Amino acid sequence: MSVYPVPAQFHQVEEVIKNSRFITQIFPVQDNNHAKQIIQQQKAAYPDARHHCSAFVAGAPNDSNEYGFSDDGEPSGTAGKPMLAVLQGSGLGEVLAISIRYFGGVKLGTGGLVKAYAGGVKLALETLPTIEKVIRQEYQLTCEYHQFDQIQYWLKQYDGQIIQTNYTDNVRLLLALDATNSENFANKLKDMQLKLQKLQK
Template sequence: MHSYPIPVQAETIVEETIKKSRFITYIVHTVGVDAAKSVVQVIREQHPTARHHCWAFVAGAPNDSQQLGFSDDGEPSGTAGKPMLAQLMGSGLGEVTAVVVRYYGGVMLGTGGLVKAYGGGVQLALKQVERQIKIPKNAYWLQCQYGQLAEIERIVQRYQGELLDTHFTEHVTVNIALPEALLAECNEALSQFSRGELHLQQQ
């Protein structure tokens, strides 16, 4: 799994008026298809009198075709959701949903005008989105003594990992998320600290 950019802001909003129609574009950081669909529903409820609520999302990594989606929401086929998705995919961002709310102003835009309005709104909003790099992490676990836990946490954090949860029984079982590329180095540091006793197991 490769790293990819995601939005820093939770939400970016841009508004335009094109031939008397109001277009409000939302770009929202969303993780997963369910979160993306939930955002669409929330924005739909915020604008109950709007004529259209068109949307597109890249809900995971940019190259994960299982997490793409779009809808024209009543606009002519191919004039809204598809150009919106094309802008999202062209941006290289992951974990992102675009919703364009249209309040109809009485003037027909034609298919070319609609493509330009919906795709252009997303393009404009994307220019305002700050990015940060997400490094995908794999899940691992290890078993250790109580007294080793604090140093294990320090080592894991040094290699951009995090402790997800910890189970205390006779021993301590720790679940850890860590970038795959840093697994070997982290294991080496854990082994040195514990004299060969500790190493991460894949979940």
């Protein structure tokens, strides 16, 4: 997946359900560790709350290695997992949801908790500003000086970026393109007998 939506900024909504106050927060995150850091920060910021439940998709939407969730003291399966299910269904990546609960004295029951925690995330996502994240792969390309202008033109057509340029007896380029555009760009290069070399990360 080379393009997917991510949160544009921090976002928060609040609900009161049977006297319990639920604060649902959405954060953009860079990775698993970043998500865990924010969870700890929010626990410290709301020390008097009963629960700080969370779920995150800290990488691309389909990267299960970057999933995580916590019920934080609520009955198992009633908070973090339903929250994660909403995030997965949204198609968002690099996103963390935290639901902070101030207990109001009335128990919600298993079904009520699932509905409250999942519903809070759904409500927050309805008004969450998002931006598109484009995943680019790095490539190397060597060309002659007289070919460089044409290559720059095609790079603009295919939304590519020149990261580095080395001028020696020829021009050596370090490029960044997304998967779809790199294939089209590579086909253009074949007409000039040039080959795009993918860098392994």
